[in-house]
Amino acid sequence: MPVRLSMTVNGKPVSADVEPRTLLVDFIRDTLRLTGTHIGCDTAQCGACTIHMNGVAVKCCNMLAVQAQGSTLLTIEGLAKEDGTMHPMQAAFRDHHGLQCGYCTPGMVMTAIDLLKRHPHPSEEQIRAELDGNLCRCTGYHNIVKAVQAAAKA
Amino acid sequence: MHAFNYHKASSVADASAKLAASDDSRLLAGGQTLIAAMKMRLSAPADVIDLGGIAELRGIKIEGASITIGAMTTHAAVASSNEVAKAIPALALLAGSIGDPMVRNMGTIGGSVANNDPAADYPAALVGLGATVVTSKRKIPADQFFTGMYETALEPGEIITSVSFPVPKRAGYMKFKNPASRYAMVGVFVAESASGMRVAVTGAGPSVFRITEMEKALAKSFSADALKGIKVPAENLNTDIHATAEYRAHLVTVMAQRAVDQALVK
Ligand SMILES: Cc1cc2nc3c(=O)[nH]c(=O)nc-3n(C[C@H](O)[C@H](O)[C@H](O)COP(=O)(O)OP(=O)(O)OC[C@H]3O[C@@H](n4cnc5c(N)ncnc54)[C@H](O)[C@@H]3O)c2cc1C
Ligand code: FES
Ligand code: FES
Numbered sequence: 001m002p003v004r005l006s007m008t009v010n011g012k013p014v015s016a017d018v019e020p021r022t023l024l025v026d027f028i029r030d031t032l033r034l035t036g037t038h039i040g041c042d043t044a045q046c047g048a049c050t051i052h053m054n055g056v057a058v059k060c061c062n063m064l065a066v067q068a069q070g071s072t073l074l075t076i077e078g079l080a081k082e083d084g085t086m087h088p089m090q091a092a093f094r095d096h097h098g099l100q101c102g103y104c105t106p107g108m109v110m111t112a113i114d115l116l117k118r119h120p121h122p123s124e125e126q127i128r129a130e131l132d133g134n135l136c137r138c139t140g141y142h143n144i145v146k147a148v149q150a151a152a153k154a
Numbered sequence: 155m156h157a158f159n160y161h162k163a164s165s166v167a168d169a170s171a172k173l174a175a176s177d178d179s180r181l182l183a184g185g186q187t188l189i190a191a192m193k194m195r196l197s198a199p200a201d202v203i204d205l206g207g208i209a210e211l212r213g214i215k216i217e218g219a220s221i222t223i224g225a226m227t228t229h230a231a232v233a234s235s236n237e238v239a240k241a242i243p244a245l246a247l248l249a250g251s252i253g254d255p256m257v258r259n260m261g262t263i264g265g266s267v268a269n270n271d272p273a274a275d276y277p278a279a280l281v282g283l284g285a286t287v288v289t290s291k292r293k294i295p296a297d298q299f300f301t302g303m304y305e306t307a308l309e310p311g312e313i314i315t316s317v318s319f320p321v322p323k324r325a326g327y328m329k330f331k332n333p334a335s336r337y338a339m340v341g342v343f344v345a346e347s348a349s350g351m352r353v354a355v356t357g358a359g360p361s362v363f364r365i366t367e368m369e370k371a372l373a374k375s376f377s378a379d380a381l382k383g384i385k386v387p388a389e390n391l392n393t394d395i396h397a398t399a400e401y402r403a404h405l406v407t408v409m410a411q412r413a414v415d416q417a418l419v420k
Binding site for chain 2: 042
């Protein structure tokens with residue numbers, strides 16, 4: 001039996017009928033066509049699928065879409081302003097070469113924004129610990145940490 | 155993932171009724187373990203009953219000399235709770251060491267305890283602190299709750315509603331993390347409470363266990379040195395790609411000593 005889902009995504013109300021077994025990441029990518037949220041592993045290890053649900057970071061490959069019923073979601077597409085101005089974290093990733101192939105980047109940026117909310121002035125050690133759940137296959141961690149440090153000062 | 159019927163429970167009583175109405179159902183808490191098991195079709199229930207909308211299952215309460223944590227309280231909520239950090243700092247540290255921030259935002263104490271993964275952190279805290287698991291039917295002391303690998307004393311249709319932890323005099327938790335998953339390769343919880351000394355080990359064996367010899371030694375002298383010569387036998391400990399049973403046995407003593415040091419720093 002399909003379930004009627006309603007939620008707010010990047011500030012806009014959305015609703016759709018979904019099969020209960022639909023993963024939230026598939027709902028976001030295939031139904032809403034917001035393909036900036038990536039699938040790197042599908043086993044909750046890599047963090048490429050990180051989005052914010054009700055203001056906190058979650059891995060949406062490890063959730064059912066129905067678990068997000070009535071919630072407020074923010075994906076990478078919701079960060080930049082209407083006129084294209086990047087979010088300070090996106091700008092910091094660009095300025096500090098925090099990305100190589102870019103596959104892990106949406107998840108890294110979403111986790112990094114979440115970490116700054118809880119630790120506005122993080123130490124390098126804290127940044128590395130908080131990025132525990134995000135893997136970069138290009139292993140560009142050093143510049144990712146620099147980008148987060150710069151965004152914290154921005 | 156196989157198809158299933160989705161039910162959202164509005165209260166514990168409603169969830170109990172929904173469980174009773176199905177002969178093949180699963181409770182869904184944070185889903186951090188269950189969704190993965192369903193994706194791999196290790197679990198394929200006909201009915202999934204979501205506890206996510208039950209407000210009465212969330213929250214942290216201080217009651218006299220104990221802290222009661224609702225089953226649906228996330229690891230992140232326990233890790234960031236000022237009350238927990240003040241009364242049982244080792245418990246807040248333990249919750250903050252589970253997985254990564256995203257897992258902690260979804261995973262719950264009830265789901266972790268019900269699942270009883272041999273490498274999960276919470277079982278060590280429950281047994282180490284002599285906690286009580288409160289269910290929709292009864293109260294189960296932690297010592298009788300964890301019965302084996304992925305096995306608990308829970309009966310079909312029984313729902314964990316909260317876990318109650320007596321506040322100890324001092325406590326410490328140290329784990330040697332699996333570098334990929336952050337699960338405990340070995341984790342040791344040490345506590346000195348009104349009820350005495352407790353040393354509980356997770357990650358090393360099929361399920362959490364206590365080490366009486368270490369408890370006796372700490373009762374004489376609460377110091378890392380008191381545990382120095384105490385070795386646990388490697389027989390019956392886990393061997394996997396991450397570590398041999400012998401290495402885990404060695405880690406138990408090392409982690410126990412570090413946990414004592416942490417309890418002393420406070
Ligand atoms: C990448 C990753 C890393 C992790 N690292 C760690 C770690 O370092 N340490 C650690 O301890 N854990 C770790 N976990 C597991 C995590 O803590 C899970 O959150 C936890 O094991 C299950 O909790 P849940 O709320 O997600 O439960 P679910 O997955 O929803 O449920 C798990 C099981 O418990 C049952 N259940 C749930 N709630 C109840 C209830 N109230 N009453 C009765 N039965 C119930 C369900 O039916 C199901 O069988 C990790 C998980 C992931 C994905
Ligand atoms: S795709 Fe979700 S954690 Fe890797
Ligand atoms: S930039 Fe390529 S995976 Fe991180």
